[in-house]
Amino acid sequence: MDVFVTTADPDGIVALDDDALLPAMDVFVTTADPDKEPPLATANTVLSILAAGYPAGKVTCYVSDDASTEVTRNAVVEAARFAALWVPFCRKHGVEPRNPEAYFNAGEGELQADGMAGAGARQEAGAPRAADARRRRRGAADDHAGVVQVLIDSAGSAPQLGVADGSKLIDVASVDVRLPALVYVCREKPRGHAHHRKAGAMNALLRASAVLSNAPFILNLDCDHYVNNSQALRAGICFMIECGGGGAAEDARAVAFVQFPQRFDGVDPGDRYANHNRVFFDCTELALDGLQGPIYVGTGCLFRRVALYGVDPPRWRPRRELWFAFIGLSPVGLGEDERLWSRMKQMVILSGPR
Numbered sequence: 014m015d016v017f018v019t020t021a022d023p024d025g026i027v028a029l030d031d032d033a034l035l036p037a038m039d040v041f042v043t044t045a046d047p048d049k050e051p052p053l054a055t056a057n058t059v060l061s062i063l064a065a066g067y068p069a070g071k072v073t074c075y076v077s078d079d080a081s082t083e084v085t086r087n088a089v090v091e092a093a094r095f096a097a098l099w100v101p102f103c104r105k106h107g108v109e110p111r112n113p114e115a116y117f118n119a120g121e122g123e124l125q126a127d128g129m130a131g132a133g134a135r136q137e138a139g140a141p142r143a144a145d146a147r148r149r150r151r152g153a154a155d156d157h158a159g160v161v162q163v164l165i166d167s168a169g170s171a172p173q174l175g176v177a178d179g180s181k182l183i184d185v186a187s188v189d190v191r192l193p194a195l196v197y198v199c200r201e202k203p204r205g206h207a208h209h210r211k212a213g214a215m216n217a218l219l220r221a222s223a224v225l226s227n228a229p230f231i232l233n234l235d236c237d238h239y240v241n242n243s244q245a246l247r248a249g250i251c252f253m254i255e256c257g258g259g260g261a262a263e264d265a266r267a268v269a270f271v272q273f274p275q276r277f278d279g280v281d282p283g284d285r286y287a288n289h290n291r292v293f294f295d296c297t298e299l300a301l302d303g304l305q306g307p308i309y310v311g312t313g314c315l316f317r318r319v320a321l322y323g324v325d326p327p328r329w330r331p332r333r334e335l336w337f338a339f340i341g342l343s344p345v346g347l348g349e350d351e352r353l354w355s356r357m358k359q360m361v362i363l364s365g366p367r
């Protein structure tokens with residue numbers, strides 16, 4: 014058995030340097046319980062995504078709030094507001110990592126398990142959260158309407174440079190100030206219907222994003238899993254468009270997903286309880302890549318959208334083949350996008366081990 018180790022080589026792929034050629038990406042963040050998952054941690058995760066080194070006009074971040082609480086929605090709204098400062102600041106100074114909590118704690122030793130995020134959540138522990146708790150006890154968190162709210166609209170493809178303005182907190186002159194799009198999603202949950210927890214939330218995000226941005230690639234993150242390297246999105250795309258820089262583009266199209274390893278903050282320096290999980294992420298997963306591919310671990314995974322569809326993807330274009338059939342012509346005039354989609358569907362079905 015060969016251990017199959019490939020490393021992303023963004024330098025070898027021309028398309029990765031050309032923003033115009035990079036594919037669009039939808040990023041899903043799931044959160045469910047504001048008591049166990051502090052909304053401030055979710056906000057930090059969202060900021061790490063919005064500030065990631067990928068063309069702003071090509072990223073849409075979707076936050077799924079399965080509890081439908083004001084405290085989470087407000088945290089995401091605040092993240093959107095703060096992003097206008099944080100994202101250009103990160104671009105200008107090459108900040109790493111781009112999760113503000115992790116960045117400002119760097120060098121301070123271990124992150125406190127109950128640090129900024131916990132404190133932030135506790136500050137909210139007034140009336141709204143008590144009301145949330147009451148609502149949950151009544152089971153209301155399993156019975157709420159659907160909400161889709163675009164918090165930041167999609168940016169254009171041309172860089173938008175900031176101008177010098179002494180009254181602003183930071184100087185963003187000559188820095189691209191565009192932000193990726195941000196959408197708050199809360200799926201409808203009728204009482205008495207199984208909502209299938211995270212899987213149900215992911216399916217709802219898949220459908221909502223198909224209508225709004227329909228990016229061909231999807232990265233999913235739990236609310237407490239942030240992007241810890243601003244080049245990670247480009248590195249993932251490396252494997253999707255050219256098999257890590259080494260293989261042919263045709264081979265790359267057969268890659269359904271790329272699983273990122275997890276790295277953990279707040280583990281004791283000796284890691285007495287093996288919380289870093291190195292054997293799994295740095296040995297088992299790599300070895301499995303030499304067999305049929307790594308295991309999807311539920312988070313930190315970049316998917317090819319069509320690999321997730323059990324049925325035909327929704328179409329935003331009229332069914333041109335039907336029209337051609339109707340007027341008695343063969344569908345030779347299909348657009349490149351449509352041909353590509355049908356080819357990829359075939360690969361997903363046909364491709365076994367790579």
Ligand SMILES: O=c1ccn([C@@H]2O[C@H](COP(=O)(O)OP(=O)(O)O[C@H]3O[C@H](CO)[C@@H](O)[C@H](O)[C@H]3O)[C@@H](O)[C@H]2O)c(=O)[nH]1
Nearest residue numbers: 043044045046050079209210211214234235236310311312
């Ligand atoms: O009704 C629900 C329940 C959970 N979640 C989200 O699902 C994710 C994972 O849930 P969590 O309670 O954090 O489970 P963990 O045991 O920490 O999850 C690990 O293991 C799970 C599989 O057991 C994977 O799905 C997760 O991605 C992985 O992080 C979190 O973002 C939750 O907000 C929802 O969106 N809706």
Ligand SMILES: [Mn+2]
Nearest residue numbers: 235236237238
């Ligand atoms: Mn978790």
